[in-house]
Amino acid sequence: MTGLTTVTATAPGPRAVPRHGEGSGAPPRWRTPLLFCGPFAVLFLAMYVAPIVYAAVSSLFAVRRSGLGLAPPVKVFDPLGNYVQALGDKAFVASLGRVALFGVVQVPVMLVLALGLALLIDSRSARGKGLFRLAGFLPYAVPGVSAALVWSFMYSPQSSPVNHLLRPLGLGIPFFDDGTVLWSVANIVTWSWTGYNMIIIYAALQSIPAEVLEAARMDGASALRIAWNIKIPAVRGAIVLTAVFSIIGSAQLFNEPTVLQPISGGAVPSTFTPIMSAQAAVAAGNYPYAAAQSVILAVLVGAVSLAFFTLTGRRAKA
Template identity: 80%
Template sequence: MYVAPIVYAAVSSLFTVHRSGLGLTAPSKVFDPLGNYARALHDGAFTGALGRVALFGVVQVPLMLCLALALALLIDAKSARGKGFFRLAGFLPYAIPGVSAALVWSFMYSSQSSPINRLLAPLGVSVPFFDGHLVLWSVANIVTWSWVGYNMIIIYSALQAIPAEVLEAARMDGASALRVAWSIKVPAIRGALVLTAVFSIIGSAQLFNEPTVLRPVSGGAISSSFTPLMSAQSAVAAGNYPYAAAQSVVLAVLVGVVSFVFLKLTGRGGKA
């Protein structure tokens, strides 16, 4: 189930599609092991999509995990009230399908119907959500809104596993709630933080639903190759499956390398 599609994609990427000049005959596949990969690495749209997703991950992932950690610590606080309500409220955005969430946010971002800009209108402020320099962060806002609650639940579950006597001993020693959270709780849930970070890195590389849904209303700010997966999908739509496979393989290798390096660095930090 897992290996077969990967092997098929890797094998398909070793062929290039050749078409006749007039396009009157069926395209043929020619074995060219490096052809598609060379094209992908010299394709400005694809490399631009890789850079865009890398920037997205560098900014959005730490911000999202910090918010998830803060919410989990607040709900886990001894003095917190209504924990069940706030857990459910934080998790609800994740329960909404990504496409549906993007549709709702497209209405929030629309230049004609945006309630956000209507509220800001008396202040003389209008946010250009689909401006070329802002559109990536408009997408990041949707992803953050959708996934903070999911990561919060994972982190909160890890907090529940901390022995109560350890926390009580720290309080008896005079440690403040902030000190307990920073010096005891956060180090104790390091494994959960690493896990959510790896999941988020992989999720960033798979960015597709949100920009695809926003594309028709973005006024051209979101192109068909806005993300690597969108670029690969464009190649599929053009009937060039081997090139799409090569793009997918490049993305998979890069994500694997980044995840491996991240795990090595975090593992080394844990041993230290």
């Protein structure tokens, strides 16, 4: 028809899809992991990093009091004063040596017991595995202070059932002698934490493929040889992990000796461990000195843990 305009319909071209975060109104990709990691980062900074920084800064100041003690104490900047005092404090240095001896002896004994129990429960002929796992873990479920109170009854010269049974034989165990009190504490720690480490190692044993164990049995390997050549190397990572946890825990030794202190007859002084020594400084109002002791302990524990990781890593590669 005349006067009508012909319109040619054309197919629309492909629309450009905006990239994620580019004009689509969606948040950038980096915001999603930040939302998940944010709560942890806040708690980590507030509960872990901030106290360490505060202790390190506080240790750089020293408390000065007047000769007569009439004026209030003042803090002066003395970056090395507290550290020199701590390293020259025989009681604090002795507490470091005491904890080092504790860790060298107690940690290997505890881990050997934990590994042995885990291997026994994991053995093919074991029965009632759930019951034995629960029985081994129950001591860890008991709060540390409560466990120490129970053991203080076992150690007490007046109420110790152990010495009561040994008395007719003319024997007795001096739990609070200077040479044995450290091992009395070690016994409580070993009783409390062996089951915890056993569970970690036992869980690692469950990850060993059953085909590997069955192939070893078909080749005629005994249960002892399978445990030594297959199972123990396979759980090496778990053993290293529990060893590091135990080293750190040894440095934090506090509850058990503190509970035993009132009945120890002076065998457990207020500076028995580094944490107890720092707590004594806090009780005396010398917070910077306590902070310096804490920093020294943290540095030593970090150095020992790093050296242990390095040593075990080199052996793994060899």
